[in-house]
Amino acid sequence: MTEVDRLFFALWPDEAMREQLGAAATHLRQKLRPEGRWIGPHRYHLTLHFLGDYEKLPEALAQRALEAAATVRSPRFDLPIEQAGSYRNRSIPWWLGPSQPSAPLKQLWRALRDALQAHSVPYDTKLRLSPHVTVLRDATQVLAPTPVPLVNWPVDSFALIHSHLGVDSQYRILGTWPLSGDSAPPPPDAQLGLWDA
Template sequence: MPRLFTGLELPSEIGTELAMLRGGISGARWIDAENYHITLRFIGDIDERMASEIVEVLSEIRRPSFPVTLEGLSWFGADKPRAIVAKIKPTAPLVELQADQERRLRRIGLQPEPRKYTPHVTLARLRSASTLAVADYLSVRGYFRIPQFEATRFVLFSARESTGGGPYLVEAAYGLQG
């Protein structure tokens, strides 16, 4: 398996709603709606033996399904914007699922994730967009109303080595109990 990460898929109707927010920033590379997801844990490039261990350890997770709420748009990168994102409300069930994965993956030998977990959906990657252009974009599109959805499973995705944005393949899916 190539580059791996875990995440939550978005229902297609929510992906369609988010895709309607595209455009209006020069230098943005917009992600295709079918590749929208909420990353739980980036794993990286690993060998087949470790991939098998990951598939197995993730299958041991038992968590309830839970609602996921999108909270609006933002950007990553402080004074040099590098991505437009849809923020996800960091509810206890979501954060606990991510932390459970982190603990289990560290136990089998993966290095700890150095970044603080910030749930989001990446909508666009930015190359040379100015802070002003991003602020203008967010002032026009930053607030939207998208209904909650129920996370009923998490998945192990693979991605080809690239600059990000897909295509992503589901390698394994793990149900969340109702």
């Protein structure tokens, strides 16, 4: 198996939130009984920005990413996980997520993007914000938007994750940064451009 080192920024749930997300996934599993490969709750995360796959962890790049993240200022917020769905790519992943990305989540995504640009950290510019937590891979059918029992995720930090894919696959947290209330959300007219900016 090819060994790959992956870097990405994500929202990283605590153990209590993993249990709640796992319960929502179990509800989905019992209700629809899909075929596929279920993801363990210990692997749950919500990707913000993807920095790439590498043959070996690029230490200098990781350091610049850490420095960039330390400059991000964004408020804490609650993220309602209320819907399941899927993508139509090859592995047909099923996910849990919000029905609409909230303004504070968009603000965090944009602030982190700007910090990466300011510190010359390469990231996948083709990926738009599509907030989701993958719970099933290799499904045999596409899932239309489906309500699930509400899980309210209090988001108070974000993290840089090193994912080693191979014989001994594992996640390693390289850094976490708290969100705070010292950065007010932009006024309503400014929020309109956050999604497409």
